[in-house]
Amino acid sequence: MVEQNNIPKAGQSQPGKEQEIKKIMDILETVTDPEIPVLTVADLGIIRDVIVNGDKTEIIITPTYSGCPAMDMITMNIKLALSEHGYRNVIVKPVLSPAWTTEWMSEEGKRKLKAYGIAPPNPRQQVCDEKLFAANEAVQCPHCQSYHTHRVSEFGSTACKALYQCDECKEPFDYFKCH
Amino acid sequence: MSIPNNNATSKISPTGELTGVLLHLADNALILGQRNAEWCGHGPVLEQDIAITNISLDLIGQARNFYQYAAELMGNGNTEDSLAYLRTEREYKNCLLVEQPNGDWAQTMLRQFLFSAYQSLLYSTLANHPDQQLAAIAAKSKKEVTYHLRWSSEWVIRLGDGTGESKQRMLAAIDALWPYTGELFLPAAYELEAGIQVSSFEQAWMENIKSVFDEAGLTIPVNTFMQKGGKQGIHTEHLGYILTELQYMQRAYPDSQW
Numbered sequence: 001m002v003e004q005n006n007i008p009k010a011g012q013s014q015p016g017k018e019q020e021i022k023k024i025m026d027i028l029e030t031v032t033d034p035e036i037p038v039l040t041v042a043d044l045g046i047i048r049d050v051i052v053n054g055d056k057t058e059i060i061i062t063p064t065y066s067g068c069p070a071m072d073m074i075t076m077n078i079k080l081a082l083s084e085h086g087y088r089n090v091i092v093k094p095v096l097s098p099a100w101t102t103e104w105m106s107e108e109g110k111r112k113l114k115a116y117g118i119a120p121p122n123p124r125q126q127v128c129d130e131k132l133f134a135a136n137e138a139v140q141c142p143h144c145q146s147y148h149t150h151r152v153s154e155f156g157s158t159a160c161k162a163l164y165q166c167d168e169c170k171e172p173f174d175y176f177k178c179h
Numbered sequence: 180m181s182i183p184n185n186n187a188t189s190k191i192s193p194t195g196e197l198t199g200v201l202l203h204l205a206d207n208a209l210i211l212g213q214r215n216a217e218w219c220g221h222g223p224v225l226e227q228d229i230a231i232t233n234i235s236l237d238l239i240g241q242a243r244n245f246y247q248y249a250a251e252l253m254g255n256g257n258t259e260d261s262l263a264y265l266r267t268e269r270e271y272k273n274c275l276l277v278e279q280p281n282g283d284w285a286q287t288m289l290r291q292f293l294f295s296a297y298q299s300l301l302y303s304t305l306a307n308h309p310d311q312q313l314a315a316i317a318a319k320s321k322k323e324v325t326y327h328l329r330w331s332s333e334w335v336i337r338l339g340d341g342t343g344e345s346k347q348r349m350l351a352a353i354d355a356l357w358p359y360t361g362e363l364f365l366p367a368a369y370e371l372e373a374g375i376q377v378s379s380f381e382q383a384w385m386e387n388i389k390s391v392f393d394e395a396g397l398t399i400p401v402n403t404f405m406q407k408g409g410k411q412g413i414h415t416e417h418l419g420y421i422l423t424e425l426q427y428m429q430r431a432y433p434d435s436q437w
């Protein structure tokens with residue numbers, strides 16, 4: 001598990017270019033996940049680095065799950081957004097290590113997820129071990145705020161979500177599961 | 180998604196040629212992913228249909244990562260697509276277990292459990308491999324396999340310790356699949372060349388299987404004749420049919436794209 005203070009910050013490798021990188025990060029703030037349109041790629045924590053070298057811009061991203069079908073589209077949308085702001089020579093490069101974790105999701109991202117009706121990942125990882133029939137995580141219903149909920153299935157509508165149901169308001173909801 | 184082909188040579192492992200082992204890992208994941216995907220729209224209930232196809236997606240994603248890296252090392256115009264769609268049965272290096280038919284839900288669950296338990300240990304080992312890209316793919320995939328293993332273990336217990344009917348189906352699944360487990364721990368030449376000792380975690384695998392079987396009221400068969408050959412490209416009759424379906428579009432319409 002990666003500690004909070006180890007969250008990689010884009011641009012750390014390039015002192016002196018903070019302003020240029022901040023400008024690019026602001027543009028990336030407008031690129032959203034096609035499957036969860038309230039989250040930007042920055043909220044998701046998949047932007048690992050931005051490297052500026054003359055007119056060449058390299059964006060280093062990491063996939064959430066190996067098979068996430070949104071990654072190809074995210075790559076394309078990053079290039080499009082930057083190209084609209086005049087960045088012509090953009091390379092989006094995927095890296096796999098260290099593996100993405102939900103701990104890299106921003107607090108703002110978690111707030112937006114909840115407002116959208118998806119329960120955000122719990123702040124402490126509870127499910128990433130191999131114990132069988134583990135107790136369900138206490139996940140708060142994003143609709144009525146009750147903790148009186150149960151897991152319907154560990155696998156939901158996309159690779160990153162599990163399916164829950166609220167026992168108070170009876171609404172089913174997605175939970176962005178810890179990973 | 181493509182990995183730029185810039186510093187390929189610097190990534191080749193000091194322990195030897197990696198292509199064979201990368202194709203083996205990719206083929207395992209692709210063929211099991213394809214098998215699981217056959218359940219799409221046919222699962223016993225909607226949630227489990229979604230679960231098995233989620234696992235399919237993880238596996239196909241893992242396969243893509245291995246194929247992309249293999250293509251990068253092989254050069255010569257190879258791509259992830261050419262490796263998946265244009266190799267023949269004898270060129271596929273997946274183990275025999277993953278190509279076995281879905282059968283009923285019990286057989287699919289047992290196949291997933293036996294294989295996930297193996298894959299989990301294998302990826303843990305590979306996460307420490309001196310080749311950084313191989314280690315990165317393994318560490319990433321291991322997190323996904325943890326979910327697959329727990330889910331399939333619970334199903335083996337639920338069915339083995341369930342009704343008379345579910346137990347009988349689980350017993351039949353063990354009879355059908357156990358002969359394909361021996362091959363998992365027989366090292367292929369390309370594994371040894373890459374410094375990977377699959378036999379080193381056979382005992383850990385067996386203990387994991389035994390603890391789940393114990394809870395499910397099932398026993399591990401003894402003195403079973405073990406099949407082998409998949410890792411060397413000698414397959415059961417099933418793989419040809421899988422590839423026929425999987426490769427049809429590229430064979431019928433070469434270079435077609437979505």
